[in-house]
Amino acid sequence: AQSVTQPDIHITVSEGASLELRCNYSYGATPYLFWYVQSPGQGLQLLLKYFSGDTLVQGIKGFEAEFKRSQSSFNLRKPSVHWSDAAEYFCAVVSEFGNEKLTFGTGTRLTIIP
Amino acid sequence: GAVVSQHPSWVICKSGTSVKIECRSLDFQATTMFWYRQFPKQSLMLMATSNEGSKATYEQGVEKDKFLINHASLTLSTLTVTSAHPEDSSFYICSARAPDAREPQHFGDGTRLSIL
Numbered sequence: 001a002q003s004v005t006q007p008d009i010h011i012t013v014s015e016g017a018s019l020e021l022r023c024n025y026s027y028g029a030t031p032y033l034f035w036y037v038q039s040p041g042q043g044l045q046l047l048l049k050y051f052s053g054d055t056l057v058q059g060i061k062g063f064e065a066e067f068k069r070s071q072s073s074f075n076l077r078k079p080s081v082h083w084s085d086a087a088e089y090f091c092a093v094v095s096e097f098g099n100e101k102l103t104f105g106t107g108t109r110l111t112i113i114p
Numbered sequence: 115g116a117v118v119s120q121h122p123s124w125v126i127c128k129s130g131t132s133v134k135i136e137c138r139s140l141d142f143q144a145t146t147m148f149w150y151r152q153f154p155k156q157s158l159m160l161m162a163t164s165n166e167g168s169k170a171t172y173e174q175g176v177e178k179d180k181f182l183i184n185h186a187s188l189t190l191s192t193l194t195v196t197s198a199h200p201e202d203s204s205f206y207i208c209s210a211r212a213p214d215a216r217e218p219q220h221f222g223d224g225t226r227l228s229i230l
Binding site: 032034036041042043044045046049051090100101102104105106107109 | 118120146148155156157158160163205207209211216217218219220221222223224226
């Protein structure tokens with residue numbers, strides 16, 4: 001079965017510092033991968049997606065992610081974080097085609113310190 | 115970008131009442147909508163998949179008689195929590211996707227349900 005692992009439950013980063021959130025997936029074929037962000041009490045907002053092609057994907061808010069098939073990873077990066085980036089981040093993979101069900105990772109909570 | 119509207123955003127009601135939550139896709143036709151439940155500090159748990167004009171498909175362990183889902187049009191799906199009890203208190207989130215298989219799910223802002 002498909003699965004997504006986000007090894008870091010909580011990460012604290014200083015404002016202006018670089019960020020990398022890890023995501024590993026287990027899937028037999030080429031995966032469709034997503035990163036979503038959730039602010040407290042809100043729904044999820046799509047940051048970026050990967051289906052095929054260029055393995056470095058650009059998203060909104062200055063985020064990017066790199067698909068590495070050899071490592072089964074899809075890590076999210078940002079060169080310089082802002083206080084407004086504090087939120088919960090979820091990696092997800094399409095786990096069932098036809099209706100495109102998503103399997104989510106457990107999430108990584110990002111805290112930004114001044 | 116694609117917008118999904120979820121209403122109400124917050125509801126408090128007495129135990130035993132039924133609560134209806136609406137999920138609308140505002141600028142695209144959603145052939146499939148999903149309903150999730152999220153417990154504090156946890157990830158999203160898929161409850162059911164709803165395809166327009168057909169019965170919803172429920173995940174294992176989700177009571178279909180407790181959580182009634184209707185997807186009567188390409189832009190509206192509703193979740194009704196019947197005879198709600200305190201253990202049904204949670205954050206419920208819907209999502210919708212367009213027919214293109216590569217389109218991502220777009221999420222509503224969620225509904226905070228509190229049963230007294």
